[in-house]
Amino acid sequence: MSAQSVEASAESSHMGAGSLPDWVFPPPDGYTADVFLKMRDLPRHTELIDGSLIFVSPQQLWHSRVLRFLTDELDRQAPDDMRADQEMVVKLGKRQAPEPDVLVVTSAAAEEDDSRTYYLPEDVILAVEAMSPSSEERDRETKPPKYAAAGIRHFWRVEKDDGRIVVYVYERDPATREYALTGIHHARLKLTVPFDIDIDLTAVGQRRH
Structure with missing residues (x-):
């Protein structure tokens, strides 16, 4: 899958921190799979790898x-x-x-x-x-x-x-x-x-x- 990490997305965003959803900022140790699987409103096909959210780009x-x-x-x-x-x-x-x-x-x-x-x-x-x-x-x-x-x-x-x-x-x-x-x-x-x-x-x- 083509994707980019949440951290990279947050850093490149022109929006202020107050405009971003809470899940953009992961906890210090990253997300657990149990927490990730309960999260809603994430972009489609988001993955969790090593505690970090990975987003997909438009599919070829x-x-x-x-x-x-x-x-x-x-x-x-x-x-x-x-x-x-x-x-x-x-x-x-x-x-x-x-x-x-x-x-x-x-x-x-x-x-x-x-x-x-x-x-x-x-x-x-x-x-x-x-x-x-x-x-x-x-x-x-x-x-x-x-x-x-x-x-x-x-x-x-x-x-x-x-x-x-x-x-x-x-x-x-x-x-x-x-x-x-x-x-x-x-x-x-x-x-x-x-x-x-x-x-x-x-x-x-x-x-x-």
């Missing part, structure tokens, strides 16, 4: 198409005990509540309560981030270790290379609790884990018939 058309395409394909191909979801917060820890672009979760979690606003790590089978220029460091360096440490077994990072989709596939090593790269996929994404997957990456953005 490429990003939107990739998310919709992967969510549809994963949900269509997933077994009955799994479902694909999109842009839902995952409460990873005390001060961590990121929002993966696409998720595969257990059907039990997806169908438990349609008013829920977040998942827990044990609900998540796969987390996917579609990288934009402003989210490069977070999607490559910040979020993956947090997902792995929380026990999420599978992670994909999706990038655009000269107009083409590239998917980097990772699996968690239980000994190191870190992700290991298992493949780089260009035109076609064919996997056997976390379930049998066969996706034509060249079809992103094409109208379905």
Whole structure:
């Protein structure tokens, strides 16, 4: 996700401190996930990373198409005990509540309560981030270790290379609790884990018939 921190937003604002909402100014130790999940009136798709609020910038058309395409394909191909979801917060820890672009979760979690606003790590089978220029460091360096440490077994990072989709596939090593790269996929994404997957990456953005 492309985003900028609350602190940067506050510093660059031309408004006086009295004109800003209270949540712009975090507590000394940052926000906890429990407090964050109860906050209202935040901009859509706000995330909590290391206690700091992260805001998203306007979504690129490429990003939107990739998310919709992967969510549809994963949900269509997933077994009955799994479902694909999109842009839902995952409460990873005390001060961590990121929002993966696409998720595969257990059907039990997806169908438990349609008013829920977040998942827990044990609900998540796969987390996917579609990288934009402003989210490069977070999607490559910040979020993956947090997902792995929380026990999420599978992670994909999706990038655009000269107009083409590239998917980097990772699996968690239980000994190191870190992700290991298992493949780089260009035109076609064919996997056997976390379930049998066969996706034509060249079809992103094409109208379905």
